Amino acid sequence: MFNVVIVRYGEIGTKSRQTRRWFENILMNNIREALVSEGIDFKKIEAKHGRVLVKTNKAREAVEVLTRVFGIVSLSPAMEVDADMEKINKTALKLFRKKKRELGLERPRFRVTARRITKEFPLKSPEIQAKVGEFILENEESEVDLHDYDIEVGVELMEGRAYVYVDKIRAWGGLPIGTQGxxxxxxxxxxxxxxxxxxxxxxxxxxxxxxxxxxxxxxxxxxxxxxxxxxxxxxxxxxxxxxxxxxxxxxxxxxxxxxxxxxxxxxxxxxxxxxxxxxxxxxxxxxxxxxxxxxxxxxxxxxxxxxxxxxxxxxxxxxxxxxxxxxxxxxxxxxxxxxxxxxxxxxxxxxxxxxxxxxxxxxxxxxxxxxxxxxxxxxxx
Amino acid sequence: MFNVVIVRYGEIGTKSRQTRRWFENILMNNIREALVSEGIDFKKIEAKHGRVLVKTNKAREAVEVLTRVFGIVSLSPAMEVDADMEKINKTALKLFRKKKRELGLERPRFRVTARRITKEFPLKSPEIQAKVGEFILENEESEVDLHDYDIEVGVELMEGRAYVYVDKIRAWGGLPIGTQGxxxxxxxxxxxxxxxxxxxxxxxxxxxxxxxxxxxxxxxxxxxxxxxxxxxxxxxxxxxxxxxxxxxxxxxxxxxxxxxxxxxxxxxxxxxxxxxxxxxxxxxxxxxxxxxxxxxxxxxxxxxxxxxxxxxxxxxxxxxxxxxxxxxxxxxxxxxxxxxxxxxxxxxxxxxxxxxxxxxxxxxxxxxxxxxxxxxxxxxx
Missing domain, CATH: 3.40.50.620 (HUPs)
Known part of the structure; x- marks a missing residue:
């Protein structure tokens, strides 16, 4: 179901461009080392617009391992699809249903949080949120609650692709090993x-x-x-x-x-x-x-x-x-x-x-x- | 209403008897300094059986100040009464009512936790708990829930006196300033x-x-x-x-x-x-x-x-x-x-x-x- 892990890092983002590239490379190397040594297959690891994307069909397993890689603040197993409203809606609904089953809730409260990392997509974030929210409401017993929610559906858009997720798992933070001697x-x-x-x-x-x-x-x-x-x-x-x-x-x-x-x-x-x-x-x-x-x-x-x-x-x-x-x-x-x-x-x-x-x-x-x-x-x- | 603050400390308790006395004295001095410099009246500060008792009619104010004294793990504004079942019951009920009003709950779930620090009192802790619990149930809309409770009524007994409280406020822990150079x-x-x-x-x-x-x-x-x-x-x-x-x-x-x-x-x-x-x-x-x-x-x-x-x-x-x-x-x-x-x-x-x-x-x-x-x-x- 999932085909990518979104890796978010913290403090690195605040450094100069050059330092940041260096940090990202070390972080990606450490991610690679972690996945290889734990025997988790992946297709590609790439740094994009302040996050690292790990393309893998073993997203759940990868997340478990990557929580132990320092420098990472949070992780989301996600589905990457074309940035097309219909596809985004269907993917969001699929993940929403899965999460609803997991939580065993009759009528979960939810919210949608969308972010355009690059701006090609014609709709703005609030509009995307409204559309995805409507689609879920139409198709599943649920209600919207922006503050007190059981499920948060995340949508991140960049370079013509959309990344949809319902889990954001905290990692240890810190800095990638190898950056500090x-x-x-x-x-x-x-x-x-x-x-x-x-x-x-x-x-x-x-x-x-x-x-x-x-x-x-x-x-x-x-x-x-x-x-x-x-x-x-x-x-x-x-x-x-x-x-x-x-x-x-x-x-x-x-x-x-x-x-x-x-x-x-x-x-x-x-x-x-x-x-x-x-x-x-x-x-x-x-x-x-x-x-x-x-x-x-x-x-x-x-x-x-x-x-x-x-x-x-x-x-x-x-x-x-x-x-x-x-x-x-x-x-x-x-x-x-x-x-x-x-x-x-x-x-x-x-x-x-x-x-x-x-x-x-x-x-x-x-x-x-x-x-x-x-x-x-x-x-x- | 309150006439004493129960001060609990942590790590000191694990030291040798001699070190412990020394620590307690420094802690009591620091408590005294805190109360005096904040202008909070008190009658007496004494160390007894692993806790410090501060006799004061300004228990609420004292607690606020003492959360900033290092070495203290938790604090309870309490009522000190004779260790007599009837008096304990009445005091517990009074504090229970006060707390219930504060929380604005119709039918709070509660539990009673009793501890005999010295053993003169004829009833054992579970018996005290049962009696106090019954008395509250008879006199106030409420129910007992040992695990998921809104109110915990605490009773500590020592040397013929009972200390009743409904709040346990966490402090910073650590060690009293002056013990480490x-x-x-x-x-x-x-x-x-x-x-x-x-x-x-x-x-x-x-x-x-x-x-x-x-x-x-x-x-x-x-x-x-x-x-x-x-x-x-x-x-x-x-x-x-x-x-x-x-x-x-x-x-x-x-x-x-x-x-x-x-x-x-x-x-x-x-x-x-x-x-x-x-x-x-x-x-x-x-x-x-x-x-x-x-x-x-x-x-x-x-x-x-x-x-x-x-x-x-x-x-x-x-x-x-x-x-x-x-x-x-x-x-x-x-x-x-x-x-x-x-x-x-x-x-x-x-x-x-x-x-x-x-x-x-x-x-x-x-x-x-x-x-x-x-x-x-x-x-x-």
Missing amino acids: KVVALLSGGIDSPVAAFLMMKRGVEVIPVHIYMGEKTLEKVRKIWNQLKRYGYGGKGELIVIKPKERERILEKLRELKKEKYTCVFCKYMMVRNADRIAREFGAKGIVMGDSLGQVASQTLENMYIVSQATDLPIYRPLIGMDKEEIVKIAKEIGTFELSTLPEDEIPFIPKHPVIRGSWEEFRKLYKAVFGEEPKKREC | KVVALLSGGIDSPVAAFLMMKRGVEVIPVHIYMGEKTLEKVRKIWNQLKRYGYGGKGELIVIKPKERERILEKLRELKKEKYTCVFCKYMMVRNADRIAREFGAKGIVMGDSLGQVASQTLENMYIVSQATDLPIYRPLIGMDKEEIVKIAKEIGTFELSTLPEDEIPFIPKHPVIRGSWEEFRKLYKAVFGEEPKKREC
């Missing part, structure tokens, strides 16, 4: 870090996922989480990079010896960022993403984040910093990582009973020197 | 920076607002924005710090001379962060908040943010980094800064036509050296 995301296996990575991907960033090894159970879980996140990664999805930290034993031993076990977590995070920094340089990534949310646990303080930030001169992006746990969990559930994040993981034997709440950089420096024999240094300095 | 927020006058500051405040941070002077019109506007944000700042609200940059002319001249005007914006932001860094050290703030959202304008790139981040060794917090403009605008409207951010501002004559999109750190370093005669350095290095 790369960052390294640290994935721990918890609820927060996948959400942080997701939000950066949503803003068009290609994420390089890095996991610092804790044990097989946790690794297995992080693999599952990344596989889920990849479903949003059309346009750029790396393979999970797993790092087995070499210095861990040395650090733990020294901290025990100095009776500073309370610095274990901060030290551990500092070393994670050091590793992420190294990977970022190898891959040309321009930042590091972390799932920090201020005060979520007692040790997620500004002081501890200061220490951890000293491990790199790359910006650390913390998209969750201003969010409550409830908001983070809500997104995790929507993107399908929540369940995975609650799978069992390896117990970490060296977590101290009372981690330092407001770590001191001076003290950390001393500990670092005691462990490594030198001052902590950033690359750039 | 201080950060400097750069306020430009645009839509984004106030939202970024707001989100940090919401997570319990005291914000020190800094504005880099551009002209009187913009300053006026930023003052209005900060005055609006202060309405959420109970517990810690600084005065706006305005900095008149000294080096601006020198930088602009040199960039013109070198034909590198395209670096003006990056340079300007770098210098803003340098100033913020200085203020942060003076005030003991542990970070800097900025309103960056990736790719929102062409020059908000990872590359340019990298350069700007080199101006400080403090973490830069960017709570909007993963958000679309639409989401940011939505919050700006909710918190009342959107309208203010669209007020007229001073024109900036030196904004280049084509700002650099992906600035190079190496090139920036050279420019910096050309202007200041030395390499850009961080404090810590």
Whole structure:
């Protein structure tokens, strides 16, 4: 029945002509990658007058996949026909009937919204709306209600063709992946870090996922989480990079010896960022993403984040910093990582009973020197 | 009619006993500050069994103010009476009638939700619910519907007292300001920076607002924005710090001379962060908040943010980094800064036509050296 998907995008439209063309091309590539990798046949993908049209007989399936392509604001499976009033009327009626059946309504309220994207068609939008509305009223039990409607029939006209639809499905918005460069995301296996990575991907960033090894159970879980996140990664999805930290034993031993076990977590995070920094340089990534949310646990303080930030001169992006746990969990559930994040993981034997709440950089420096024999240094300095 | 406000808080409850007491005290102080500064009389503020009770005859007014105190999840104006079944019934009926009138419903569906916070009261919660429900049904046209209800009558019992209410008003959640230290927020006058500051405040941070002077019109506007944000700042609200940059002319001249005007914006932001860094050290703030959202304008790139981040060794917090403009605008409207951010501002004559999109750190370093005669350095290095 449907033969095309109308893809609408948002912010790209506000850029310069040149930037816009570039964005559209990346978006079309990502759409292509998504459809090909999910095995959905299509005939053509083209950018036209501020929307992308995907010609396909698998419009329903395509829409399901494309809701996961960033940069897309909304999608409509549509029927493309000649821009001829009779054909438009018949198509609108057909789709209206289908939707009416789906909703199981006796006498649905509806409205028609028409838009001439290019202006060749002789009738103006209000006239088209009136004609289509009349035709539906004549042929189906229904009533018009412009504000409180059950069904909205959409008609878009351009270049001698009409696109008729009854569904407008919201997608995630954001920007197409590949438009904003790369960052390294640290994935721990918890609820927060996948959400942080997701939000950066949503803003068009290609994420390089890095996991610092804790044990097989946790690794297995992080693999599952990344596989889920990849479903949003059309346009750029790396393979999970797993790092087995070499210095861990040395650090733990020294901290025990100095009776500073309370610095274990901060030290551990500092070393994670050091590793992420190294990977970022190898891959040309321009930042590091972390799932920090201020005060979520007692040790997620500004002081501890200061220490951890000293491990790199790359910006650390913390998209969750201003969010409550409830908001983070809500997104995790929507993107399908929540369940995975609650799978069992390896117990970490060296977590101290009372981690330092407001770590001191001076003290950390001393500990670092005691462990490594030198001052902590950033690359750039 | 009401004589108490029940204040419910969220995340605090999950902390250790000691931390929790500390949080509760800060929350109670912030509540006190809010009520006093808005001129709302109250008799007592006390923490009891995981909620805060504010004894006041101005419960409605108090609730309006307290929705702006962070750390609070929901609020109910309530009637406190002796925990006696007859009194509870009468109070419930009175509030039910009031609410029914407000809603203008003939036959509202309702449910009763009772909770014994302490267990002295002889009846269990389901029995209390049944009794109150029956009493309302006998005396008012209504019906019980546990799932799809117009009115929920709440009864909470503790220490021989009953608290009856029919409204539960959502507040912002987050953490009480003062629990998480201080950060400097750069306020430009645009839509984004106030939202970024707001989100940090919401997570319990005291914000020190800094504005880099551009002209009187913009300053006026930023003052209005900060005055609006202060309405959420109970517990810690600084005065706006305005900095008149000294080096601006020198930088602009040199960039013109070198034909590198395209670096003006990056340079300007770098210098803003340098100033913020200085203020942060003076005030003991542990970070800097900025309103960056990736790719929102062409020059908000990872590359340019990298350069700007080199101006400080403090973490830069960017709570909007993963958000679309639409989401940011939505919050700006909710918190009342959107309208203010669209007020007229001073024109900036030196904004280049084509700002650099992906600035190079190496090139920036050279420019910096050309202007200041030395390499850009961080404090810590």
